[in-house]
Structure formats: C-alpha cells, structure tokens
Amino acid sequence: MSKRFYTIGMAGHIDHGKTTLTKALTNVDTDRLKEEKERSISIELGYAPLHLDDESQVSIIDVPGHEKFIRQMIAGVAGIDLVLLVVAADEGFMPQTVEHLDILRLLGIHKGLIVVTKMDQVEEDMIELIEADISDQVQGTFFEGSELIFVDSLSKKGIPELLEKIKEYLKDLPMRDAAGAFRLPIDQVFTVHGQGTVVRGTVYEGAVEEGDTLELLPSGKKVRARQLQVHHQPQKSGRAGQRVAINLGGISKHEVKRGDVLVSTQFYTTTTTVDIALDTVDSLEYPLKQRGYIKLHLGTAEVYGKIVFFDRNELTEDKNVLCQLRLDEPIVTKRGDRFILRRPSPVETIGGGVVIDPNGEKYKFGEATIDMLSRKKEGTPEEQLVDLLKKRKGMTKSEIEKEFSLGVGELEDLLKELLDNGTVVSFGNKLVLQSVYEEMLELVKEELLAYHKENPMREGKNKAELKNDLLFYGSDLAESVIESGVKEGLFRKNGQFISSADFQPSYPAQWAKRMQQVEDTIVKQGFEVELYEYIVERAGLPSHLHDELRHFYLRTGFAIELDDKHIVSTEAFQKAAIAVYEKTEDRFALQDAKAVLNLTRKYLVPFMERLDSMGYTKREGNERIWVKKPE
Incomplete structure (x- = not known):
C-alpha cells in the first residue's frame, strides 16, 4: 500500500507541556534555539518525525504558545491535518488556549484530540472536575464531545494510549492532494556549509522531485530543487502532507524569506486584491472601520493591507461578511484557501475564512456587489461541479446526482456541455475532469521516469504497483488512465509491465x-x-x-x-x-x-x-x- 503523509500540530497555552509532549512522542526536543532553552518557552516552530507504522509518515509541529509568538503559531497550524489541543491538568483552559482554538476553527481544521498533560501533578479525584471544565470550554467547537486523553510526558503515563488514538484518527483522514500543482509555503530559510540555500515547509499540495525546476513567488525567480530531505533523511521526492527541506540552486539565502512560496512553474500567480468570505471571532473588542488596517496570515505569509466593505462602514459583531482585502504586498493564493485576519494595533484576532476569488477587482459599494460576491462564493453550477470533480476525481452520474444539488434534466444538460467542450472526459461509467486526467498522465510519466532511472535494466514498472501510485484517484480510474495512455502511445505495455514509450532497458551508466x-x-x-x-x-x-x-x-x-x-x-x-x-x-x-x-x-x-x-x-x-x- 502507498505510504500516507500527515502533519500533526500541537496547540495550547504557554507552559502547558506541548514541547515536552512532543519529546515524549518522538524523542526529539524541538526547542533548538539557545533563547528557547534559557527561557523554557518555544519561540520558533519546532518539528519532529513521529513513527507510527510503516504505512504512514507523520510530522509533528510544536507551535509557540506565548501570545507574542502568535504569528509563528498561525504559520504552523496552517498546514496541519490533525491538531492536539494541549491543556495542563493543573491550570486548565487559559486565554491562549481559547485564542488557539479560535484560530484552528477559522482555518477550517476540524479533526483534533484534547490531550490533558501533567496528570501526575493533580489528585485523582480532580480528574472529573477537569473533564467537566474542559468539556464546557469546548462547547460549540469541533472538539465538542471529544474524548480527553490524560498523559504525563515525563513518566510517559498515557503516551501509548495517545499514540494508538492518533493512529486511529489518521486512518480515517484523507490525504492532501499529491496530484495537483506543487505548492510549498516556506516557513524556514537557512544555509548549510557547502550546500547553499535551504528552505523548509509543509507541502500543501502536489509533489516535487529532485532536480525539478521551480518558481519562487512572489519574486518569480526560477530555482532548482537540488536535494530533498524529510526529517534529515535524503529523499528523491516530497509529496503533499510531508515536511520537506529543499536545497535550492540558483538563489542566495538573502533572496528568500518566510512567507515566500515554492510552486510548479506556470500554475500559480500572485495577487494584491483578494475577495474573501470572512468569519469573525465571537466578540470583537474593538470595531473594525472601513478600509481599516489589517494583517493577513495566509499559509506562512504575513502581509499588511486594508479591508474594504461593500455593505457597511464598520464591522462589529456580524459573523459572516463578504468583503475584499487590498494588500501592500503580493501573495500566492487560490480559491478555497483559508486565512486569518488580525488587527496590528491594538493587537487582536479579527477572524478568518476562505478566499473566494484570488483576483478581485474594484467594485462599487452596495447590494449589487454583495449579490455578486455571494454568487461567486457559491459558484455557478459549472464551477460547483468542476470543484466537486476536482475533489472526488472520478464519479459516476448517479454519484454526482446524489451529491450535486441540481435537477436531473439540468444536470444532464450541464454534463453534456462539459463533455462536448472537453472539460470532462468519460472512462467507462466514470466522469473525470480533463485537467485531472492530464494530471494523472503526468503523474504516471513522472513515476515511470523515476522508476526507469532507478531500475534502468528492468523492462518497466509492474502495473499493479503503478496503479498503487495512483491510489488517491481510485483503482478503476487508475486502470483506465494507464490503458488510455498505452492506446495513445504515451506508454508501452509488455504483459504486466508498463514503460515510457521511448524507454529501452540498458546498463546503468x-x-x-x-x-x-x-x-x-x-x-x-x-x-x-x-x-x-x-x-x-x-x-x-x-x-x-x-x-x-x-x-x-x-x-x-x-x-x-x-x-x-x-x-x-x-x-x-x-x-x-x-x-x-x-x-x-x-x-x-x-x-x-x-x-x-x-x-x-x-x-x-x-x-x-x-x-x-x-x-x-x-x-x-x-x-x-x-x-x-x-x-
């Protein structure tokens, strides 16, 4: 079975034991800076590999809990799949725990475990009171009704149970999309003697191979991925969900900063005007004025700008607002990306939400603009169906009818139109986006090229193994795409083995x-x-x-x-x-x-x-x- 890649984040108040818990789970101390060790607090993001089994590769991000380091916390949790909300048994919920919980909700993270640390520091009869208090605090959040796991990181009490629970949760989590265009928001930049510039980050989507030509945005500078590492181990490739370090050729450390994004060339652009759907926190301490100054946290980027409303001149308590951000610097984003908005002064989390159009324009104040943004948020039937097929990859007509809110006749007309104009292609009883089909073909090409490079004397890759590389799309669809590629002359089939059309077995150089x-x-x-x-x-x-x-x-x-x-x-x-x-x-x-x-x-x-x-x-x-x- 293909290896699955996940990132787990630690969140919670300062001194509630996130770093100690990370060490208990991974045997890695993520406080690496001298200042962190002297002050016994986390300042920068910490990373550690968590070995659960041979079928998964998991990274843990230990995010700082101190309110002064909230920006590092946002950068850390933006790319995680599962969160561990850490609450110390001897203190319970604290202000920073609440703010972290708000940020997790606003970033659309909905899978998590509550871990109560320092259990050896409280009496047994206090456990019930602690459970009741935490349960009250998480009412109305995605943690409501969650089981609490009590641990003591120093004595390792409860750690085996926590590991089993993490395995159980990850088993049901879908992996990030490794088939799309590569995107890696950078959160660390440094140099290695004799190697040059190295960047680290969590791969949001797509995959990268050693030797790939990439683009650094927003500068637009072309770079080469000379070497890759995952938790200090050399790798030939990195995929969505993995923590990856990339040694970049063709650029100096001074030309790269946290917040920059490495992408596959041509697939992404930059923008300074973004239409958004904003969800505010429960209670804003200060009203937010029209064109008020804001700080946007998106991925690992932090950019200042102004917020523009089209139906009000001040934001107070409304939960959902359609509006626009006009930024001082360009960012890399696309429809559906999650973000956090904060007020620079006085410092306060305003809310978060989703990007509904990364390339907004200037609009007039009034209901007409709100209606337009609302339609844009929901999307046209075609956009909604395209988004559904992007998410599900291949679907039958009956599956689409169940998940798509459109009359059968209208759906038939829409599908016919998309098939006629080539947006959608049919494989047996499955309907697939042409772009997804092309992505799969590209993935097969990349897998075969990598296999031929690694095994130049073999006639090709076993078809069953190749289908396993496309498991994310489903076995039937993978089979259809491989066979289609053979018919088109892109691949050659010899019995159970598939090779590139122009490949001939030969001695390794x-x-x-x-x-x-x-x-x-x-x-x-x-x-x-x-x-x-x-x-x-x-x-x-x-x-x-x-x-x-x-x-x-x-x-x-x-x-x-x-x-x-x-x-x-x-x-x-x-x-x-x-x-x-x-x-x-x-x-x-x-x-x-x-x-x-x-x-x-x-x-x-x-x-x-x-x-x-x-x-x-x-x-x-x-x-x-x-x-x-x-x-």
Whole structure:
C-alpha cells in the first residue's frame, strides 16, 4: 500500500507541556534555539518525525504558545491535518488556549484530540472536575464531545494510549492532494556549509522531485530543487502532507524569506486584491472601520493591507461578511484557501475564512456587489461541479446526482456541455475532469521516469504497483488512465509491465563498462561458459547487481539459462541447437548430440533439457524426437 503523509500540530497555552509532549512522542526536543532553552518557552516552530507504522509518515509541529509568538503559531497550524489541543491538568483552559482554538476553527481544521498533560501533578479525584471544565470550554467547537486523553510526558503515563488514538484518527483522514500543482509555503530559510540555500515547509499540495525546476513567488525567480530531505533523511521526492527541506540552486539565502512560496512553474500567480468570505471571532473588542488596517496570515505569509466593505462602514459583531482585502504586498493564493485576519494595533484576532476569488477587482459599494460576491462564493453550477470533480476525481452520474444539488434534466444538460467542450472526459461509467486526467498522465510519466532511472535494466514498472501510485484517484480510474495512455502511445505495455514509450532497458551508466565486460566474456566463452557468479565477481560488480543483470540478460534474449549456475549466450545456444538438428536423425540420443558438440555432461545434459523445455524436442525414454527446427 502507498505510504500516507500527515502533519500533526500541537496547540495550547504557554507552559502547558506541548514541547515536552512532543519529546515524549518522538524523542526529539524541538526547542533548538539557545533563547528557547534559557527561557523554557518555544519561540520558533519546532518539528519532529513521529513513527507510527510503516504505512504512514507523520510530522509533528510544536507551535509557540506565548501570545507574542502568535504569528509563528498561525504559520504552523496552517498546514496541519490533525491538531492536539494541549491543556495542563493543573491550570486548565487559559486565554491562549481559547485564542488557539479560535484560530484552528477559522482555518477550517476540524479533526483534533484534547490531550490533558501533567496528570501526575493533580489528585485523582480532580480528574472529573477537569473533564467537566474542559468539556464546557469546548462547547460549540469541533472538539465538542471529544474524548480527553490524560498523559504525563515525563513518566510517559498515557503516551501509548495517545499514540494508538492518533493512529486511529489518521486512518480515517484523507490525504492532501499529491496530484495537483506543487505548492510549498516556506516557513524556514537557512544555509548549510557547502550546500547553499535551504528552505523548509509543509507541502500543501502536489509533489516535487529532485532536480525539478521551480518558481519562487512572489519574486518569480526560477530555482532548482537540488536535494530533498524529510526529517534529515535524503529523499528523491516530497509529496503533499510531508515536511520537506529543499536545497535550492540558483538563489542566495538573502533572496528568500518566510512567507515566500515554492510552486510548479506556470500554475500559480500572485495577487494584491483578494475577495474573501470572512468569519469573525465571537466578540470583537474593538470595531473594525472601513478600509481599516489589517494583517493577513495566509499559509506562512504575513502581509499588511486594508479591508474594504461593500455593505457597511464598520464591522462589529456580524459573523459572516463578504468583503475584499487590498494588500501592500503580493501573495500566492487560490480559491478555497483559508486565512486569518488580525488587527496590528491594538493587537487582536479579527477572524478568518476562505478566499473566494484570488483576483478581485474594484467594485462599487452596495447590494449589487454583495449579490455578486455571494454568487461567486457559491459558484455557478459549472464551477460547483468542476470543484466537486476536482475533489472526488472520478464519479459516476448517479454519484454526482446524489451529491450535486441540481435537477436531473439540468444536470444532464450541464454534463453534456462539459463533455462536448472537453472539460470532462468519460472512462467507462466514470466522469473525470480533463485537467485531472492530464494530471494523472503526468503523474504516471513522472513515476515511470523515476522508476526507469532507478531500475534502468528492468523492462518497466509492474502495473499493479503503478496503479498503487495512483491510489488517491481510485483503482478503476487508475486502470483506465494507464490503458488510455498505452492506446495513445504515451506508454508501452509488455504483459504486466508498463514503460515510457521511448524507454529501452540498458546498463546503468556507472556500471556499464563492467557489465559490458561480463557480456563480452559470456559471448567469448561460447557454450562452455564458466559459472555465472565467477564472471560477475571477476568483473567487480557488487553482489546486489548480480541477479539484476542475470534477469536482464534473460529478459532481453541475450542469454539462455542452462541451469541455476550457468547462462550461455542465445547465439551460442542456437548455433549448437542448429548443429545438432542438422547432424542427427529425427530421433537421437545423448551420445549423438555429444558426437556433434563434443561437450561434457556438465553442459550437455542441461542443454538437452533446455531443448525439451523450449519445445524443440520431446523426450521418449533415452531418446529425443525433433518437434520443430531451431531458429
């Protein structure tokens, strides 16, 4: 099964034990700065790998709890899949816990566990009171009704139970989209001696391969992903949901900052005017004036700007507001991205919400604009259906009818229009966006290129493994796309193996000379060939390549296996087979073949058995009958 990638965030008040809990779960101390250790508080984001099983790769982000470091906290939780809300047993809910909870809600995070730390510091009979207090505090949030897990990070009490609960929650979480265009908001920039500029971040969507050309936005500078690491381990690729460090070529550290975004070239643009649907916090302490100054937190970016209302001159208590942000600096975003708005002074979280149009324009004040923004938020039927298919990848008509609020006749007309103009394509009973189909084809191409690079002597990747790489889209759709690519001539199919259309198996460059030496020796020695292991060892090939090369020779037809210790060139075998055929009668014995070839039984017996297995001869007692002529 394909590996699944997730990011877990720690949230909660300062000194409630987030960093200690992270260490108890991962054995990694995420407070790495001297100032953090001296003050015993987290200032910057901390990251640690959490090993749960071989099927998943999980990163934990330890976000600062102090109110002065709230911007780091927002950058940290913006890319997480599951949150652990940490509450200390000896203090309970505190102001920062409440603000963190607001931010999580506004960012659209809806999966979490409540972890009560420092349980050894309270009496057993206090547990019930703590549970009741926390339950009251989370009323009306996505934590309402959540089970509380009590732990003590120092004694490790409750840690095994927490790990099991995390595994259980992640099992039901969908993975981030690894098939779309690559996007990585940068949260750390540094240099490594001898390597140059390195950036870190959580991959929001898509995938990146070592050697890819990327674009740094908003500067637009082209860079190359020279090397990749995931939690200090070199990797050839990084996918949505992973914490990735990328060594960038073609740029200095001074040209990159936190908040910049690495993207696949051409897929993303920058903007300074954004239409939004804003959801405010429960109670704003100060009203927000028309064109009031705000600070936008989106991904890892922090940008100042002004808020523009179209139906009011002041924001007080309304929960949902359609409005616009006009920013001082460009950002990278797209429809559906979540954000947080804060007031720079006096400092206060205003609210958060979703981007409904990343490329807003100047509109007139009034109801007409609000109606337009409302329609834009909901989307046209076509936009809604396209969004649904982007999310679900492949769907049947009946599945669309169940999830799409449009009359059957109207839906039929819309689907026909989308099929006719090429927006949607059909595979069997599945309907798929043309863009999704192209994304899948690109993913297959990338997987095959990577496989050929790693295994140049193999004829291709097993189709079942290739389908597993596309598991995110569903097995049936993956099958259809692969077969379609074969019909279009993009891929070549040989039995159960799929390869790029122009791929030909060959020796890996670094071992080509020695492998050619093996080939030349086998040809030169003819039928009386040495043990295969002697030949490859004398050529200096590493042991892990011995079987790989042997199978390569057999698959490509260069050699034929006499027995499990000898392979002979196909040319020498066929030459011997033709010679015996031409100089023996229709029925012949072992001695007759020996008279022709002058071989010892060591080679002659497996030769005769191979003639049988290849269908040239048929054995009857101590003799053989020619069935067909060797060619």
